[in-house]
Amino acid sequence: MTNTESQPATAPAHFSGRILVVDDNPFNSDILSRLLEHKGYRVSIVSNGHHAVDMVEQGGVDLVLLDVMMPGMNGMEVLQQIRHRPPSIDLPIIMLTAMADTERILAAFAAGADDYITRPIDLSLAMARIEAQLRLREQARSQIGELHKIGGAERVKPRTSPFYCPICISCHATYVAQCATCNATAPQGGWPRIHESAFTHLGQTVGGRYFLEQFIGRGSVGQVYRARDIDLGREFAVKIVAASDKEGLRHQTLLEVSAQVRLENPYVVKIYQVLMLEDDVCALVMDFVRGFSLEQVLDAHGSLPPWLALDVARQVALALHSAHAMGILHRDVKPGNIMLEPMPTRDYFARLLDFGIVQIMGRPVDEQSSICGTPAYISPEQILGEQPLDVRADIYSLGAVLYHTLVGHAPFEDLMQARNEPSSAVMVQLQHQLFSRLPPLRAKLGDQDGEQIAALDALLQRMMAKERDERHQDISEVLQEIMELLDRF
Structure with a gap:
C-alpha cells in the first residue's frame, strides 16, 4: 500500500x-x-x-x-x-x-x-x-501567546467577588444562597469575606484577564488558583509566587519557567505566561488539569492495584527522563505534585507539576541549611545536604511515591505507628529515611501474585537504597524495569 x-x-x-x-x-x-x-x-x-x-x-x-x-x-x-x-x-x-x-x-x-x-x-x-x-x-x-519575560508590573484589578465558599474555596460576586461550584448552602452567618481569609488573591483579576475563581492548593513556593481567561473563556491554573527576597524570587521563578517551557513533554504541566504583579509577587499561568492529584486519589481509595500504580509511575518516569536529559532535577516528586486525568480506559493520564524547587544538575545550591523536599519522600542525600545532587535523588522519591501508591501510606509510616511515633514529626520521618530499611511489600500485599510482588519489591528496594551507588543510576533503568513488570501484571 x-x-x-x-x-x-x-x-x-x-x-x-x-x-x-x-x-x-x-x-x-x-x-x-x-x-x-x-x-x-x-x-x-x-x-x-x-x-x-x-x-x-x-x-x-x-x-x-x-x-x-x-x-x-x-x-x-x-x-x-x-x-x-x-x-x-x-x-x-x-x-x-x-x-x-x-x-x-x-x-x-x-x-x-x-x-x-x-x-x-x-x-x-x-x-x-x-x-x-x-x-x-x-x-x-490556543495558548495565550509568547511567554512574557519577568519585567514590568502587570495590572491587578480590584477584587469584584467579596465572598467565598469555605467548602470549595471558590468566590462569589454577590450574596447567593447556594455555591455554584460545589452546591453547598450558605452558612447561617453568611458566606465569609475573602479579605478576612488567607486566600490573598482569590477574586482578583491578574494580568488584566485572569480572574482567580477558586483556590485549588499550595505549591512548593506559592498558592495555586483556578482562573478563567475573561477574554477567551478558557480555564487555566495560576500560581502566585511571593518572596521577601526579590532577586531570589526572580532567580527561582526563572528556573521553574525555564524547566517547564524547555521540557515540552506531554507528562509535564505546561507554563504559558509569566506576569510580574508587584516587586515581590509574580504569577505563572499554566495548564489547568481536570482531574485529581495522586494525593487526593490515595486519600479517597487508600491504594491502587499494582498495574495501575506502575502505569502512573511509568508516566512520571517519562517526565523525569525528559527533565534529566536536559540537566533538570525536580527534587520534590510526591503524590501532591502528580495530577491524574481519568481516561475512558479506566486508567489515568499523569502529569508532573510544580518545578518550584528545581535544581540544575552539577550546580550546588545555597539554601542556608534548609531542607528542600517533602519529608515522607525525600532522599537521604537531600536531608544530609550533599552537593551536587543527581538523578538518583528523584529516583528515590519516585520509589517512595510508588510504594505509597501500592500500600496506601507513605514509606515507614507503619514503623512510626508501631513505635507510637507521631507521623507528623518531621525529624522522625527524616531519621527513618536515613536509617530504616523499607518494609517488604509481601507483608503489605500478602501472597497474591507472589513472583510479581517479589519482583516489584526488588525494584522498590533498589530505588530507595540509602546509598546512591546502590540505586538505579539512571531513570531509563527504572523505566525498563517498570515496563517489564507491567507485562507481568
Missing part, C-alpha cells in the same frame, strides 16, 4: 483532523485506518519513510502514527527528519513498537516522540492515547 486517503462522511464533533499512518505492513495499517475512520477522522496511509516526510511537509497532518521498524528509512530516522523541520516541531508523533521494546521507546522519546503504542495493539488504549495527544496539541495552539 503506498499513498491512500479516505474521507469520512461526517467529521467528528470533538475534532476534525487528519491522521497519517506510516506502516509498511498493510494489515496493520488497514486495521488502524478502519478504527480511526469509524471514529470520524480522516486517514492517510503511507508505507515508507520518504513518503511520510513528504506528506508532513505538504501540511495538513494533525497527528502521525509511526512504525519504528520499517525497511529503508526506519521510524527513528523519519522522526528525526520531521522534528528538524520547524513547521512540524509541535506535530504529535506516536510510535508503534513491539511490546517491552524499552530501548527503542526511550530513544524515540529522546528524539522527540510524544507517546507510543505497543503491539499487539489494544484498540481502546490506542484511541485514548491518540485523543490525548490531539487534545494537548489543541490546548497548545
